[in-house]
Amino acid sequence: MIVLSINGQDSQVEVPEDMPLLWVLRDVIGLTGTKFGCGIAQCGACTVHLDGQPVRSCVLPVSGAINKKITTIEGIGATDIGKRMQQAWLGIEVAQCGYCQSGQIMSATALLAQTPQPTDTDIDRAMSGNLCRCGTYVRIRAAIKQAATGQITLPQTIA
C-alpha cells in the first residue's frame, strides 16, 4: 500500500512501485486533469509539482513521490500563484484545444514561484519543455507576464 499526498489530501493506492505517477493519478485515483502526451518526458503535458518542483509524471515512478507533496492542475488554483496564472490564462484566452494547458500552467506556476518577475529568457527556459500543437506559445508568454505583474485585463465580454 502506497500513501500519496495529492493536493493536500492523502490517498492510499495499491500499485506497483515502478508505475509512473501519471497513470496512478489518471487511472487509479481518477484525477484526469494531468495529461498523457508522449510517455518519454518530451512534451510536458503530464507536468505536476513535487514539493513545488515541476516534474514529468509520465516517467516518474510513483515510489519517487512518496512522502512528497504532489500538486496537480486540479489543486493548483488553491495557491495564490496558481489562481493568478489561471486567471491570466483565461484573460488572454491562451487555450485552444486545451489538452497541453494543464502541463503549461503547472510549468508556468513553478516558474513564477521561483522567479516572480521572469524575463523572456527565463520563460524560454522554463517553458520550452512543454509542447503545444495548437501553437499558443505567444499567448502563454503573455499570460505568464500578466500573472507576474498582477495586471489582469480580460477581453471585452458582455455584462
Add this chain to the structure above:
Amino acid sequence: MAIRVTPVEDGDGPLNPSRRELIKRGGLVVAFIWLSGPMRAWGMAETARIDQGQPQFAPNAFVRVGNDGSVQLVMPSIEMGQGAYTGQATLLAEELDVGLDQITVEHAPPNRKLYSNPMLGEQATGGSTTIRYCWSTLRNAGAAARYLLVSAAAQHWKVDPSQCTVARGVVTHAPSGRTLRYAELADAAAQVTPPDKAPLKSPSDFQLIGKPLRRVDTPGKVDGSLPFGIDIRVPGMKVATVQACPTFGGRLVSVDDTRARAVPGVLAVVKLDNAVAVIGEHFWAARQGLDALDIHWDRGANGKLTTEQLFKDLAEASEHGTPIVGRDVGHVDGVSGKLVSATYQLPMLAHATMEPINTVVHVRPDACEIWVGSQVPARCVDVATKITGLPAERIVVHNQYMGGGFGRRLFEDSVEQAVAIAKQVDYPVKVIWTREEDIAQDRYRPAYYDRISSTLDGQGKPVAWTHRTTGASVLATFAPSAMGKNGLDPDLVECAADLPYEMPNMRVEWVRHDMPSGLAVGWWRGVGSTHNVFVVESFVDELAHAAGKDPVAFRKSMLGDNPRALAVLELATQKAGWGQGALPPRHGRGVALAAPFGSYLCVVVDVEVSPQGEISLRRAVTAVDCGMVVNPNTVEAQIQGGLVFGWSAALYSGITLKDGAVEQRNFNDYRVMRLNQTPPMEVHIVHSKEQPGGIGETATVMAMPSLLNAVFAATGVRLRTLPIDRSALVSDNNALKAALSAATPLDIPSDVASVARMLV
C-alpha cells in the same frame, strides 16, 4: 445570401422499449428522446435533455430553452481547439438575444439529417467551413427561437409582437413596462406556430458578433475539469493499448503472450487481423503487457517500401502519368520569353495531436456505446454497425472535446479498431494509442511532387504558367462522390488553379498517383492549399528574383483587379516595414500572399540564419481579410497557431519509411516547434462586409512559403524540398564544427546531430 432554415423530416420513430432500455442501461449523461407524431417545422425531430423530465422548448436542432431558465445550444461542428463552439454559440445567441454567459453548449449527437455540414455533405468538421456554413443557418435558428418566444409573450399580454424587445433572455413590452423571462415562456413558446422565416438582425445591430468575446470552452481547460475523450471513465472500464503491424497492409501471423499475461494487472490479450491489443486494469499494465509480447508479423507487400522509392515513383508518374486538367486558360505552349522551371517536393506528414488517439467502447449483445472525440461522429456509428452487426439505432456515440484534430479525427479507423477490440470482451474498454503508435499508424498527409514553370516577357512579367502536381487523392477515399467527372480531385489543385494573380496563359494539372495499397492518406491542416500555396508562392518568389524585381512589387504588378488581395498585401508589408532599410547579413524577410478557404492573407516573416544553418524566426506580421468576423480573438488565435503548425512542419516534420515502416517514433524525432523558437506575431484584421471566409487552416497555408522565402532572402539558397535541410544553409563549416564539439549531446536533438556530423 440568406439560407432558409428548412424543415427537417422526422427520421426516427417513437421511443421504443429497446431504445429506452438502452438509454437506461447506458446511464447516459445526455439522453436523447425521439419525438413521435407529425413533424414540426424548424427541425423539431429530436431534442436533447440534460435531466429527464425537465420540459424544454426545442424549436429546432440547435436551441433548447428550459423552463428553469437554462439555454442549451447544440453545436453542429465539433470543438478541437479552433473555437467553433464559441463561434457557433455566438451566431445562435446573437439572434436569440441571450448572452454567452447565459448558455451552455452541447456536443451534437450523430445525426446526419440534423447536423450535416452542407459544404462537406457529411456530419463533419473540417475544411475551415464552420463559420461559412453556420453563418446563416445558426442565425436563422436563433432568430426562429426568438420569434416563437416573443410571440408567446405577445400572446400572453395580447399585444403586437413588434412592440416587444428582448435583451439577455428577457422579453419586454415597453409601452406597459411588463417583462417575461425566456424561462417563463418556454412552455408556451412550444405551442406557437413557427414562421416560414424569422427576420434577422441587421449587422449594425449586432451585440455579440464581431466582439472578442470570451471562449465558452476554456474555463474547464485551465483547471483540468473539462473532460477530453481520453479522460472518460465509465463503471467497470478497463484500459487497453494496441500495436498494429508496422508495415502498411501487413497482417498478424502469431503472438506469444506468455510474458504479457504474467504482467500484474494484465487481463486479456486480444488479436485482430493486423494488430494485437493488451487490456489491463490501467494503461501502465496494458503498456507493459504490450511491450512483453512476442509478435510475428507478415510484413506484406509493402515490407520493403522506402521513402526514396515513393519519391522515385512520384517523379516517374509526373513524367509519364496521365494528367487531369484542373485549369486551362489561353495557350501556354509557344509563348516566347525567359523560361523559369523548378521542381518541389513535399513529405508525408503526421498530425501528432497532443491528445493521443483513444476511444472508449462498451459492446453488449444488443447495443454498443462509444465515447470518442471525432470530427465525423456519424461515421463512428457506421463503423460500429459494421463491426458489431448491430443496427445503427443500437449504437450510441457520445462525442467529446478533442485535444487537437488537424484532420486526424476526420478518420474513424481507430474507432473501428477499438470496437473490434471491445467486441471480444464483456466490459467497457478504453483503447489508448501510445504516441509511438500515433506516429506510426497515422493517416498521413500524402507526399507531393510538383513541377512548375513560367515564361517571363521582356518586362519580366509572367505571361505563361504551367503547374503539374503529382500525388495521392484523399478525397477519393473520404468522399468518392465528390470527385470531379473527369476524375479530378479539386483539393489537389486548390489555390493552384485559382491564383490571386492575373495570368493570361495557364495550365494546371494533376497526375493521380496513389500511395501503395494499405498506406492510408488523410486530411492535414490546410489540405490541398497548404501544399499548393507553398509551391506557388515559393515559385512566385523565384520569378521575382529571375525578373530582378522586389517580391512585393512583383506580386502587386500581377494583381490586376483584386482589391482584397492587394489590401492585405499592402497592409502586411506596410506593418512589417517592407523595403524600409537593409537587414543585417544572414537576416531575411519573406512574403507570401494567397486566398485560401474564401479568405485573403498576406504573411511577412523575418528570419536569421546562423552560419551553422540554424534558422531563428524573429517576427511575423499577418494581414487577413476573412470577411465579416464573428470573433476577432479567435481569428487572431487561429493565425498565431496556424503559423506555428505550418512552420513546425517546414522546419522539422517529415514521415520517412524504411523497410515499409515509419522511422519516426515520438516527439524526439518527429519534432515540432517549441515556445523558445516562436517569434512575436502581429495579426491585422481587415474590416470587411464580405461573407465570412474560413480561418482555421489559413495561416498554416501561409506559413511555409513565407518562411522559405525569408530563408532565401537571408541566404540566397532556394529550398524546394521540405522539411528544411539545414545542411544547405551552412555558410561556415568550421563554426558548425566548433559549435558541435562545444555542445553536450543533450543540447542537440539526435536527428540534428546526425545531419551535422555528416557535414563536418
